[in-house]
Amino acid sequence: MLSAALVTPTGAIDDCWRRIGVTGDRTCPQLATHIHCRNCPVYARAAVALLDTLAADPGAGTGEYGIESAATNSADRLEGESCVIFRVGDEWLALPTAVLGEVTAPVPVHSLPHRRHAALIGVAAVRGALLTCISLALLFGESDSSTGADGQPDSQRAARFLILGQGRNAIALPVSEVTGVERVSSDGLLPLPATLARASARYTRALFEFNGHSVGLLDANLLRKALTRSLS
Numbered sequence: 001m002l003s004a005a006l007v008t009p010t011g012a013i014d015d016c017w018r019r020i021g022v023t024g025d026r027t028c029p030q031l032a033t034h035i036h037c038r039n040c041p042v043y044a045r046a047a048v049a050l051l052d053t054l055a056a057d058p059g060a061g062t063g064e065y066g067i068e069s070a071a072t073n074s075a076d077r078l079e080g081e082s083c084v085i086f087r088v089g090d091e092w093l094a095l096p097t098a099v100l101g102e103v104t105a106p107v108p109v110h111s112l113p114h115r116r117h118a119a120l121i122g123v124a125a126v127r128g129a130l131l132t133c134i135s136l137a138l139l140f141g142e143s144d145s146s147t148g149a150d151g152q153p154d155s156q157r158a159a160r161f162l163i164l165g166q167g168r169n170a171i172a173l174p175v176s177e178v179t180g181v182e183r184v185s186s187d188g189l190l191p192l193p194a195t196l197a198r199a200s201a202r203y204t205r206a207l208f209e210f211n212g213h214s215v216g217l218l219d220a221n222l223l224r225k226a227l228t229r230s231l232s
Contacts, residue, residue: 018128080183087177088136092213099220101166106158117230131172140199
């Protein structure tokens with residue numbers, strides 16, 4: 001039988017789906033009933049345990065999200081800050097490379113029966129690890145009324161996943177497009193105009209121009225705090 005002890009004494013979630021489930025050796029007897037691990041109540045309880053762990057330990061995100069140290073920030077100001085540029089809906093945004101664990105291809109997002117926040121769209125198994133998925137568009141306050149040709153909400157349709165942080169505190173952020181990594185000098189950063197009407201404005205610390213687009217450079221610390229609140 002699958003282990004009911006989803007969270008071990010060390011705080012790690014028992015990812016049985018990787019060992020005996022669909023991404024493991026498939027020896028779990030529950031597969032005959034549930035067909036796929038995502039249909040199993042143990043998987044669902046693991047998702048809830050993951051959310052509880054993240055919500056109860058928001059401070060751990062500072063290191064695991066990779067927020068830069070003062071020394072790193074000083075070096076970035078001298079040589080230009082390395083940023084990943086991406087698109088969410090119609091908005092072009094950027095995050096410091098140091099806060100991202102990786103950029104991956106999208107995987108199916110499985111919704112939760114009781115969403116704690118509109119932006120929390122579900123969980124996904126990324127490289128076998130169960131990660132929470134948060135829609136930046138919904139976090140910024142945009143509606144989820146538009147759908148694609150497949151009938152799926154835009155918040156759950158993505159070309160790439162940005163993995164914010166590493167380890168058990170990582171969060172998957174579905175995005176519409178990733179253009180790559182660029183270095184942005186401090187001279188190229190523009191202050192936010194008072195009339196800026198972008199939904200992401202409250203989380204944006206500066207603007208810069210890239211390939212004819214005005215890109216909002218997100219404040220990683222403000223974004224991390226907002227993501228943590230969405231998990232509470």
